[in-house]
Amino acid sequence: MNFNEIYALHFRDVYRFMLALCKDRTLAEEITQETFVRAMDSFSSFKGTCKVNTWLCQIAKNLYFNILDKNKKIDYNSDTEGMVYDDLADRLADSIDSEKIHRMLHSLPEPYKEVFTLRVFAELPYAQIADLFGKHESWARVTYYRAKQKITGRLEDLS
Structure with a gap:
């Protein structure tokens, strides 16, 4: 297998x-x-x-x-502003973070940049993204996740 x-x-x-x-x-x-x-x-x-x-x-x-x-101080069962795993979509709504995220996105290598863009902005399902690249859905999920981690890590470095 x-x-x-x-x-x-x-x-x-x-x-x-x-x-x-x-x-x-x-x-x-x-x-x-x-x-x-x-x-x-x-x-x-x-x-x-x-x-x-x-x-x-x-x-x-x-x-x-x-x-x-x-993160012992974080309650993961409630919505707190200090959560480490902020949703990037929410951060994109904030114009300051949006500008930073877009700049970081454009500095990402392919395929991270394109997979992230297709998932977040085009709102394509993972299966469709995978089809576009001729890959499996798991590849699309992992690639998106890694792109998101790279952007999140860079945002945290700027903070």
Whole structure:
């Protein structure tokens, strides 16, 4: 079984697990994406001593607890202004952040720039973005997530 099949088979389960754990859709999606990024990077070292689904949920759980440890003052079950995982769409509504995000977006290498643009501004689903590039949906999700992380990281560096 290749990684794209694993992603397609287990994405929903990992997302549901994270949603049940953190009770925040945005955070659950962020952690789920990061889980698959990390799993893809370390898939060759997966020993198979447990089910793939168990391994993925363990990665997700560890990511979630690492975030909680880093941000003990943040209540992820409520909408607070200080949340680390601000939705970039909300930040785009703010003209100052919008200008910064657009500048950072244009400095991103391809395919990050185009995938982010197609997802956020054209509001295309991941499957359609993947079709445009001749790739799998999991590639589109991971590429978008990485682009978003790059922009978010650069915004945090400016703050």
